Amino acid sequence: MQHQIIRNISRADAEVIQTLGKQGVATVHEAQGRTGLMRPYMRPIYPAARIAASAVTVLCQPGDNLMIHAAVEVCRPGDVLVVVTSSESTDGMFGELLATSCRAHGVAGLVIDAGIRDVAEITAMNFPAWSKAVSAQGALKGSPGSVNIEVVCAGAIVRPGDVIVGDLDGVAVVRREAAADVARLAAERLAKEEISRERYRAGELKLDMDEGGRAKLAALGVVYVDE
Numbered sequence: 001m002q003h004q005i006i007r008n009i010s011r012a013d014a015e016v017i018q019t020l021g022k023q024g025v026a027t028v029h030e031a032q033g034r035t036g037l038m039r040p041y042m043r044p045i046y047p048a049a050r051i052a053a054s055a056v057t058v059l060c061q062p063g064d065n066l067m068i069h070a071a072v073e074v075c076r077p078g079d080v081l082v083v084v085t086s087s088e089s090t091d092g093m094f095g096e097l098l099a100t101s102c103r104a105h106g107v108a109g110l111v112i113d114a115g116i117r118d119v120a121e122i123t124a125m126n127f128p129a130w131s132k133a134v135s136a137q138g139a140l141k142g143s144p145g146s147v148n149i150e151v152v153c154a155g156a157i158v159r160p161g162d163v164i165v166g167d168l169d170g171v172a173v174v175r176r177e178a179a180a181d182v183a184r185l186a187a188e189r190l191a192k193e194e195i196s197r198e199r200y201r202a203g204e205l206k207l208d209m210d211e212g213g214r215a216k217l218a219a220l221g222v223v224y225v226d227e
Helices: 014-023 025-031 066-074 096-104 119-124 176-201 213-219
Strands: 051-060 080-085 109-116 129-134 151-153 156-158 163-167 170-174
Touching: 014 025, 014 051, 014 163, 014 176, 025 163, 025 170, 025 176, 051 066, 051 109, 051 151, 066 080, 066 096, 080 151, 080 163, 096 119, 109 163, 156 170, 170 176
Parallel strands: 051 080, 080 109, 109 129
Antiparallel strands: 051 163, 151 156, 163 170
């Protein structure tokens, strides 16, 4: 395999990315047909962490963060690093010093399918990050990898320039080419949910709000019993 660093990638429209971030992971995931969701072990290092940004992908060797340092150079302000390893790893491959470097270069956050360290310091910086593990085990800097290639992160395919949306619910990936359509569908979903929310507040039940809701229970053989 030839290792490479691709400097230039296409990105979605900045306004669309911002809109997806406001809509949130759960809504975006539903809006795009329940696809693109990373596995639920990817957790934010602090509850208030949120991100919506273009992905700069990084393939590293386990326990070696050399390519993360290389990726920072090709990031544009507002990008998010999406880091995977060639085989499973929980080593703390990203720490406070790397977060400081990312901040200086405008990197908006991190999604890493491995470990992170210096969580208290990174949290104090308000640097949003999602990881598989927290580990004080440090990393080396001596193995080759690639930047801005297609990767699989926590079960989701991520291509350079795809939109990453992250919050307390997890991380979702939106294909760059579909970002505007997904944002539109998510907006329609939010509008529909607001109508439903008002009806729930008024005491209505889902069984009565959906035509055929009670008939569905009957068709499935569910019966009411008064004792």
